[in-house]
Amino acid sequence: MSDETTRDPHREVEDRFIEVWSDISQLWGVNKSVGRVHALLYLTPDSLDIDSIAERLQISHGNASTSIRDLMAWGVVRRVTKPGDRKTFFEAEKDPWTWFHTTIRERRRREVVPVMERLHEAAGFAEGASKGAKGAEREALEELHGKVEQFADFAHEFVDLIDVFLAVGHGRMAKVFRTAAKLFPKRGG
Amino acid sequence: MSDETTRDPHREVEDRFIEVWSDISQLWGVNKSVGRVHALLYLTPDSLDIDSIAERLQISHGNASTSIRDLMAWGVVRRVTKPGDRKTFFEAEKDPWTWFHTTIRERRRREVVPVMERLHEAAGFAEGASKGAKGAEREALEELHGKVEQFADFAHEFVDLIDVFLAVGHGRMAKVFRTAAKLFPKRGG
DNA sequence: CTGAACCGTCAGTCTTAACTGACAATACAG
DNA sequence: CTGTATTGTCAGTTAAGACTGACGGTTCAG
DSSP states (O other): OOOHHHHOHHHHHHHHHHHHHHHHHHHTTOOHHHHHHHHHHHHOSSOEEHHHHHHHHTOOHHHHHHHHHHHHHTTSEEEEEOTTOOSEEEEEOOOHHHHHHHHHHHHIIIIIHHHHHHHHHHHHHHHHHHHTOOHHHHHHHHHHHHHHHHHHHHHHHHHHHHHHHHHHOGGGHHHHHHHHHHHSOOOOO | OOOHHHHOHHHHHHHHHHHHHHHHHHHTTOOHHHHHHHHHHHHOSSOEEHHHHHHHHTOOHHHHHHHHHHHHHTTSEEEEEOTTOOSEEEEEOOOHHHHHHHHHHHHIIIIIHHHHHHHHHHHHHHHHHHHTOOHHHHHHHHHHHHHHHHHHHHHHHHHHHHHHHHHHOGGGHHHHHHHHHHHSOOOOO
């Protein structure tokens, strides 16, 4: 009772979860504040306005606003307006699988596609270079080209993997995997 | 001929690939230098020593050494000694799937497992708190606990997914996915 | 139309991560 | 065993990224 902050169980549960989610977000390449705001919105049944978020998480108004903007760009937070209230409220997607699916789709668009284009450019350049050379240099360039292609093939398979995930979608992924695991049981370790 | 640097095709192919791989590494949460060193070792048929790497990539000796240490800790680079030569050489795993597999296993160990433990702790704490409360507070805490559990369940499914990947292993993953995709064709978009 | 409440933006500051270069530790030829 | 070549480490510096807080723009009740 003397120290209310550490004694409110509701708040402590929230804090612990927010911290964990924040760390997961960072592993995923998302910054700390963005992760914390996302976690708070996930836990809160009602939608929240910018200042409430900032106050709750002890961050600046500007930081909260920027974090919300990011989360909306990722498609995991929605803007909500309440009739008769001037404020803008925000709420998070509550189903983790939906959220994850959305995130993967967005990352594919923003990050995977552009980098794959550059990879193919590099492979094309390598092929051109090897065809324009003679003798020993040609051999060396062909070997180099082979390496680039090998990596490009791998990357392409990886993208296929993402595409299957996106096509199958939502909560069915786990089932897909379990089935796949039975079809192709592990051999060694 | 006047500017040898930009005219050596072999070097330019390498540079382009190194740059792309470096960016992919950064998306993956690995720092730029580490990615570049890894890319260089992947492309180079012979093993390389620290100073050659540092000179080729225009980075300091210390940076090259630290990057190599990281790559060895990730299990994607090996130390090699040549008889009659005092230097230590390093070479990279050349098969991308093997490399990827190793990386996933290591990330699971370092990052996923610890964070999952903390998540379960948080869920346990939430459960305890809700059971220790009464009336309206109890209801609120139970709802909160439900949210934490929902996320924990999702996270657990995600870890299962990783485990299947690790069990199936290597180049067979793509085939697994393709089979899975046929079994569970996409419905909407 | 006016003013208050609120949100979005961004220059400047602060914090965190990466890199360098000098020194310590190590390995090995002679 | 000794001297030298080479790798490993880490304190200090530099670069990158995140956060704050003040300002301008927008919205809407009155």
